[in-house]
Amino acid sequence: MGIRGELFSTKVSLQNRTYFFNVKENRMGDLYLNIVESKNKETGGFERQSIVLFAEDLQEFLKGFDGSLKVLEKAYKEKREPVEPREQKKGYAKKSTPKNSASKKPVVRAVKPVKRNPKES
Numbered sequence: 001m002g003i004r005g006e007l008f009s010t011k012v013s014l015q016n017r018t019y020f021f022n023v024k025e026n027r028m029g030d031l032y033l034n035i036v037e038s039k040n041k042e043t044g045g046f047e048r049q050s051i052v053l054f055a056e057d058l059q060e061f062l063k064g065f066d067g068s069l070k071v072l073e074k075a076y077k078e079k080r081e082p083v084e085p086r087e088q089k090k091g092y093a094k095k096s097t098p099k100n101s102a103s104k105k106p107v108v109r110a111v112k113p114v115k116r117n118p119k120e121s
Helices: 055-080
Strands: 006-013 017-025 031-040 046-054
Touching: 031 055, 046 055
Parallel strands: none
Antiparallel strands: 006 017, 017 031, 031 046
């Protein structure tokens, strides 16, 4: 066992932040993952944030994380790949572009019309 119960540690360095992923064991023998975010302060030194996830909770945490990641990836993809404008068909609505977005390309999304029962008309 390593220093302070560390079983594994890895570091991910990004532009202005560093993440540490530490697998540890406490004095009671419980295993947990400690995720630490560290970033430079403008006044000097570092600002650190930490989250602790116990081994028995990781599966539920990962379900929530995975669901959030899927939504994030989809939203990011939609934001980066503008949809080509299509002819507006009857029953379709077009989103308007905000007035303050002159420098950005407008994104147009079509909404499918609701099919109605012909007997109701």
